Amino acid sequence: MAGVASSSRQRSKIAPYLMILPALVYLGIFFVIPFFTLARTSLSSTGGSVFLPTLTFSWDFANYTEAFSHYRDQIIRSFTYAGVATVLCLVMAFPLAYVIAFKAGRYKNLILGLVILPFFVTFLIRTIAWKTILADDGWVVSALGAIGLLPDEGRLLSTSYAVIGGLTYNWIIFMILPLYVSLEKIDPRLIEASKDLYSSNARAFRKVILPLAMPGVLAGSMLVFIPAVGDFINADYLGSTQTTMIGNVIQKQFLVVKDYPNAAALSMVLMVIILVGVLLYTRALGTEDLV
Structure with a gap:
């Protein structure tokens, strides 16, 4: 009996590791190995012809200095665009997530479905659609020009506004859903209690709702900012040579x-800066409740 009990305890200790083994194998094959391959490539020198290049590992750190010196503007522009898009997503997504969580009632699932529905269309098609909407002969430019928000011969396409708008639209869903999940967890009685203590709506939002929704703010910000920094589709279709991103x-x-x-060096630089x-962002906001 003692041997059986000991064997059972041994299996119970091994079981968790066996359960996560497939995930570890997957990460090893599709993340760890490609990462070290990328790092090795970033320290290599190239040779051969243009059509058949050869790589030689040579600890060539000049690739990194060249990445900073030649493409500093694109790096800064990418983080600026992604940061502005993240803020815009947060400002627009928070009221919508709040309404869905607290005010939608029986229409909650319907509104969530309508929010998610456009994102069943592929990323590329949605971006090309915005290129058509913001075209110089489109109704948006005409309407803005008619009310004086655009000067004569003014345009939206091929500007930073179009690129940031495309980033905001394409990634806002990743802000809405985490915010909705965090807000839905809030007990409405906490808000009612703050009102009973003579708290104004603004103070209740600042002292009760926002702190409890912070895990959603943190998760949504990272889910929007990280892919937006490395995006190239929006800058390619909605921007110009003056709005090129990294x-x-x-x-x-x-x-x-x-x-x-x-x-590869540019990719490594981008990953390190993002990391x-x-x-720093998670340390500033805290991650204890991010579960």
């Missing part, structure tokens, strides 16, 4: 120029 540079270096070490920024 994702466009990496895509071109990999697929057109075929300068793999430079492209540092995320760590």
